[in-house]
Amino acid sequence: MSLLKIEKLNVFYGDVQVLRDVSLEVKKGEVATIVGANAAGKSTLLRALSGLLKKASGSIRFNSEELLGLPAFEIAAKGLIHVPEGRRIFPLLTVQENLEIGAYTRRTEGNLKKKLDEVYAIFPVLAEHKGQAAGSLSGGEQQMLAIARGLMAEPTLLMIDEPSLGLAPLLVAKTFQVLERIKGEDVTILLVEQNVVRALEFSDRAYALENGRITLHGTGLDLLKDPYLKKAYLGL
C-alpha cells in the first residue's frame, strides 16, 4: 500500500501555476527521488506536501489520510517531516537545542534523551559540537544537523530537499552514507537531489519533474538508463 499518494496536485505561487497535475506515490520503506532542472518545481512540491503552500488543489494522501488544507504543524505531527532546502537550522540555538526542537512532536522526558542518544550515535560529529551555536558549524555539519533534527521527530516519511547542495565531494559521499543508514532504520525517504546519478542509483522509485509536470517515472535504474534523461541532466 502507498504511504504517500499524490493525485492531480496543482500548486500556485500567487497567480503563477508551478505544479500541474502531479501524481506520484511512495511505498513504505522505499527511497523515492524526484529529479529535475532548477525551477522545475521540486522544492515547491515538498513545500506543498508539508503544508507551507496553501494555494493548491488535488489530493495528498498520507497513510490514507488527506493532508491538503491541513496546517503545516499538524502535518509534521503526523510523521511527514520535511528537511528544507538550505538546511535552515536555527543558527543561534546550540546543536543540541536544535535537535530538541526537532523532537517537538515527540517530546516526552525519557524519549528526548533516547532520541538524542540514537541520533548522536549516527552523527558523532554532532555530539562533539553539541553545546556550540549551530550557526558556527561548517556547511557539511549543518547539513548533518538538519537531517538529524528531522530524525528526532521519528518520521514515517522523511522528505529531504537537496542534501548535497553546496557540499564538497567527500561530504556528498558522506551524506549518501548517512541516507543509506537511515534507509536501513525503516524510514521511508522522499529525496529531491541535483546529484542525479547518485540519487537514482540509491532509489527504488524515481520521478522526473519538468516545468511542473511529471515527465518520467520508474525505478531509479530505469531513469538512469533513459536516453532523454541522460541527455537532459547528465550531458551524455
Place this chain on the structure above:
Amino acid sequence: MSSTLVVQLVISGILLGGIYALSSIGLTLIFGVMKIVNFAHGEFLMLAMYVSFWLFHWAHLDPYLSMLISVPLFFIIGILTYKVFIKKTIGAPILSQIFVTVGLSIIIENLALLFWSADFRTVSLSYLSRPIILGPFSGLGLEEIIVNKARLIAFILGISLSIAFYLFMRFSYLGKVIRATSQDRTTALLMGINIDRVYTISFAMGILLVGIAGALMIPIYTVHPFVGFEFVLIMFVVVVLGGMGSIVGAVVAGLFIGVVEVFSGFFIGPESKQAVYFLVFIAVLVLKPSGLFGEKGEEELERIEAIGE
C-alpha cells in the same frame, strides 16, 4: 566633584535603569519573536499603572500586592489583544502593522482620558516615604548615600524578574521553542510547532511584563492618560540600543540609559536629558548598527503564506 556625588548619581541611575529594563523586556520580546513593533506598549504600561492605582484607591490594595491581580489580568489582555488585533497583521506589510499598534495606542489613550479624565494621580505609601540612608562610609571617603525605597524595590524586583525571564528563555523547553520560532518561523512550522500559539504566549508574556512594571512604577510616578508616551520613547531607545530582540541587551541598555539620564539631568539640566541619551543612542548605533547585543539582520523576516491555520 566629590566621590560621594558620583556614587550617589550612579546608584540613582542604576535604580532608574532597572525600571527601564523591566518595562522594555516585553517590547523586545514581542519584537524578537514576532517582528512586530508594539507602539502601544507605553499605553499598556499606563493601563497597568491605572489598574494598581484604582485597586489602591478603591480597595486599599497595596500596589505590590496588586501584582497578584495585574499578572493574570495583563496576561489575558495580552491574549485578547493578540487574537483581536495583532494576529491579522502577521505577515502583513509593515505599514499595516504600524497602523494597528499606533491606532491601538491612540484608542487606549483616549479611552483612559474619557473614563479617568486628564487628572494626575499618585499613590503615596507611608512606609516608603522615608528614604534609606547608607553610610557614611568614612573608610571609603564617602558621605551618606540616599536610596529611595520605592525605586530600590522596583529595581530589585525588576532585575530579579528580568533574570528569571532570561533563564526561562534560555533553559526551558518552551523558551527554546520561542527562540527557535523567532529565528525561523517557517522551519519552526516544519518541526510541528504551532507558531500561532507561540505568538499568543509571547505577546501575552510581553504585556504581562509591562503589567508588572506598571505596578512597580505607580508608587514612584504620577499616572495620567499620556504617561505611556513619556516612557515608550525611552523603551524604544533601550530596545534598539540593546539590540532588538535581546533580553540581556534590554537590561544592560536600560541600566546604561538610567545612568546617562541621571548624570545629564544633574550636570546639564533635567530639560536636556532626553537630548543627551538620544545623542548617546545615535553614537552607539553609528558604531554598532545592530545594537549592543543585537544579531545582524534580526529585523529581517521571510514572508510566509500561512502561520498555520
